[in-house]
Amino acid sequence: MSVLLIAEHNNNEVRPFTLNAITAASQIDQDLHVLVIGKKIDAVSKSISEIPNVKKVIAVDNEIYENYLAENFTPVIIKHSENYSHIVCSANTFGKNLMPRVAALLDTSQVSDIIKVISPDTFLRPIYAGNAFATVKSNDKKKCITIRPTSFDPAQTSGGSAEIIKAEKEEATSLTKFIKREEVKSDRPELGTARIVISGGRGMASGENFKLITAIADKLNAAIGASRAAVDAGYITNDHQVGQTGKVVVPDLYIAVGISGAIQHLAGMKESKIIVAINKDGEAPIFSVADYGLEADLFEALPQFLEELNKLNTIQK
Amino acid sequence: MKILVAVKRVIDYNVQVRVKEDGTGVVTENVKMSTNPPDDNAIEEAVKIKESGKAKEIVAITVGEDKAQETVRKALAVGADRGIHIKVDGTIEPLAVSKILQKIVDKEKPDLIFMGKQAIDDDCNQTGQMLAALLNWPQATFASKIEVKDKSLEVTREVDEGLETIEVNIPAIVTCDLRLNEPRYASLPNIMKAKKKPIEQINGSELGIDIKPRIEQIKVEEPPKRKAGIKVASVAELVQKLKNEAKVI
Ligand SMILES: Cc1cc2nc3c(=O)[nH]c(=O)nc-3n(C[C@H](O)[C@H](O)[C@H](O)COP(=O)(O)OP(=O)(O)OC[C@H]3O[C@@H](n4cnc5c(N)ncnc54)[C@H](O)[C@@H]3O)c2cc1C
Ligand SMILES: Cc1cc2nc3c(=O)[nH]c(=O)nc-3n(C[C@H](O)[C@H](O)[C@H](O)COP(=O)(O)OP(=O)(O)OC[C@H]3O[C@@H](n4cnc5c(N)ncnc54)[C@H](O)[C@@H]3O)c2cc1C
Numbered sequence: 001m002s003v004l005l006i007a008e009h010n011n012n013e014v015r016p017f018t019l020n021a022i023t024a025a026s027q028i029d030q031d032l033h034v035l036v037i038g039k040k041i042d043a044v045s046k047s048i049s050e051i052p053n054v055k056k057v058i059a060v061d062n063e064i065y066e067n068y069l070a071e072n073f074t075p076v077i078i079k080h081s082e083n084y085s086h087i088v089c090s091a092n093t094f095g096k097n098l099m100p101r102v103a104a105l106l107d108t109s110q111v112s113d114i115i116k117v118i119s120p121d122t123f124l125r126p127i128y129a130g131n132a133f134a135t136v137k138s139n140d141k142k143k144c145i146t147i148r149p150t151s152f153d154p155a156q157t158s159g160g161s162a163e164i165i166k167a168e169k170e171e172a173t174s175l176t177k178f179i180k181r182e183e184v185k186s187d188r189p190e191l192g193t194a195r196i197v198i199s200g201g202r203g204m205a206s207g208e209n210f211k212l213i214t215a216i217a218d219k220l221n222a223a224i225g226a227s228r229a230a231v232d233a234g235y236i237t238n239d240h241q242v243g244q245t246g247k248v249v250v251p252d253l254y255i256a257v258g259i260s261g262a263i264q265h266l267a268g269m270k271e272s273k274i275i276v277a278i279n280k281d282g283e284a285p286i287f288s289v290a291d292y293g294l295e296a297d298l299f300e301a302l303p304q305f306l307e308e309l310n311k312l313n314t315i316q317k
Numbered sequence: 318m319k320i321l322v323a324v325k326r327v328i329d330y331n332v333q334v335r336v337k338e339d340g341t342g343v344v345t346e347n348v349k350m351s352t353n354p355p356d357d358n359a360i361e362e363a364v365k366i367k368e369s370g371k372a373k374e375i376v377a378i379t380v381g382e383d384k385a386q387e388t389v390r391k392a393l394a395v396g397a398d399r400g401i402h403i404k405v406d407g408t409i410e411p412l413a414v415s416k417i418l419q420k421i422v423d424k425e426k427p428d429l430i431f432m433g434k435q436a437i438d439d440d441c442n443q444t445g446q447m448l449a450a451l452l453n454w455p456q457a458t459f460a461s462k463i464e465v466k467d468k469s470l471e472v473t474r475e476v477d478e479g480l481e482t483i484e485v486n487i488p489a490i491v492t493c494d495l496r497l498n499e500p501r502y503a504s505l506p507n508i509m510k511a512k513k514k515p516i517e518q519i520n521g522s523e524l525g526i527d528i529k530p531r532i533e534q535i536k537v538e539e540p541p542k543r544k545a546g547i548k549v550a551s552v553a554e555l556v557q558k559l560k561n562e563a564k565v566i
């Protein structure tokens with residue numbers, strides 16, 4: 001038995017969720033190999049080889065892999081899958097797009113979005129927007145698994161020295177062409193891994209008003225989230241959406257402002273350590289998951305919040 | 318151009334799902350069922366493309382028990398031309414659904430297949446990508462914008478980093494996000510008309526595909542409950558609690 005993990009990176013650095021996936025993968029089996037597919041990936045491969053949990057790195061370096069098209073990655077993964085009992089990657093948009101394509105060609109029923117490794121063939125996964133947890137056992141010989149990164153701690157990044165093996169490219173697709181990626185660059189912590197997240201909902205009433213949230217996020221070094229309603233209304237871009245059809249976050253502190261707490265939103269944040277809700281409707285469902293609820297108008301509460309934070313001598317970063 | 322749209326019947330998104338006491342699943346008896354929400358977007362997009370003159374026919378397909386036909390009927394009421402219902406009872410995994418759809422694609426030869434990006438019950442997010450792999454077609458997942466060109470589609474995809482645009486040659490598979498469009502409601506006359514549109518029924522067992530589940534569901538349980546929190550009276554109290562009690566700031 002050995003596990004092959006597909007690394008997510010941007011050709012320069014390893015994406016943080018790869019580290020969480022590595023922790024989960026090494027709970028399945030200690031013999032963990034990582035497949036790095038990309039363009040000019042020497043630095044990425046080297047940094048992965050230094051992760052103590054990783055036993056071997058397979059690097060497939062070619063310009064056709066600059067943009068991670070599933071159509072191009074899949075043949076490489078299929079080729080290398082032969083020697084492995086498990087193929088795994090993170091259950092974010094990278095893995096969700098890629099893994100089913102691999103699983104279908106291996107004739108395997110994929111297990112999506114696991115939150116716990118119970119044994120090498122049995123896993124825990126949330127269904128119905130996290131309203132139920134299913135324990136499932138895969139009876140396929142080769143297993144394809146995606147991992148909910150926020151349910152596992154990131155792996156340690158130094159001290160290891162795995163061997164790096166270079167492998168050949170496979171044929172490139174002519175059916176799909178990458179055109180562009182519009183990344184929203186910011187100096188803030190990433191939503192998926194931030195220690196503190198502050199999110200705004202429809203109650204914010206405009207994109208302009210999100211500056212109230214931004215000011216607090218700056219102060220707390222927090223990432224900014226949003227409900228689907230806020231994204232749909234155009235207050236903020238889609239990469240901020242938290243929930244069943246957005247991102248799952250598990251920060252130490254989640255502050256929901258002007259968010260009612262629909263189950264689809266809760267699906268993305270209710271595992272957070274501490275939840276704060278600020279809402280003017282005392283009956284809003286968000287209060288049922290909040291450790292600290294403040295029934296107040298956000299347009300008064302947020303400026304006061306900033307003021308109180310400014311009074312503190314120290315703020316954890 | 319012909320567009321095939323896959324629609325799935327799921328527990329309505331407004332229903333508070335409850336776990337069965339015996340741990341075998343969730344309660345589905347007497348629970349409101351509806352079309353999986355992003356599948357409505359998939360149908361809507363197909364109808365819009367047809368209205369623009371770029372498609373001739375829309376075929377809605379579902380895989381499931383008898384009642385799953387309701388989702389096809391609803392698709393017919395908003396503009397699909399005909400339906401296909403593959404009858405299967407019990408659990409059917411995305412791999413099996415995609416193998417069934419592959420058979421139908423071989424027969425129907427659509428140019429485009431639209432599906433939802435994920436079903437809100439199992440949240441597997443697999444079927445479209447699996448079907449694309451089996452057909453060796455390009456895939457455009459999590460689509461929030463689709464532009465139909467001559468022999469290709471330009472699709473904007475919602476990814477973790479923001480937005481990505483790709484071009485896929487036709488035939489192609491697109492899985493749709495809720496932001497792709499605003500699904501229309503069926504008008505009463507159209508609901509009546511839809512009753513006359515044909516739905517072909519095919520027995521799943523006649524397709525010669527092994528659809529036995531590969532994944533055993535051992536148990537379904539309630540997630541751990543959060544313990545009830547408190548209401549604070551003021552912002553000052555909130556900040557004090559976060560600092561001194563929860564120790565998170
Ligand atoms: C298939 C499907 C998937 C979905 N996926 C997601 C998802 O991933 N993420 C997600 O978030 N949603 C998702 N949704 C949408 C979800 O059902 C809700 O519609 C959405 O979360 C509501 O957003 P909201 O809480 O911001 O808005 P609302 O429900 O409108 O709530 C706004 C809240 O703001 C409060 N408020 C208003 N003004 C003020 C003020 N001045 N001060 C204080 N409070 C104020 C109100 O009391 C209210 O509680 C999904 C829906 C479907 C059908
Ligand atoms: C371990 C396990 C146990 C299960 N137990 C049960 C059970 O006890 N009872 C039960 O009813 N179900 C059960 N299911 C669910 C059933 O097998 C699901 O239909 C299947 O897993 C599909 O997953 P999904 O809909 O999340 O796929 P996704 O890949 O998320 O669906 C994406 C899209 O594919 C299309 N699609 C998917 N399924 C269909 C379909 N049937 N017809 C047409 N289009 C479709 C739709 O366009 C949909 O938006 C179980 C699933 C698993 C994995």
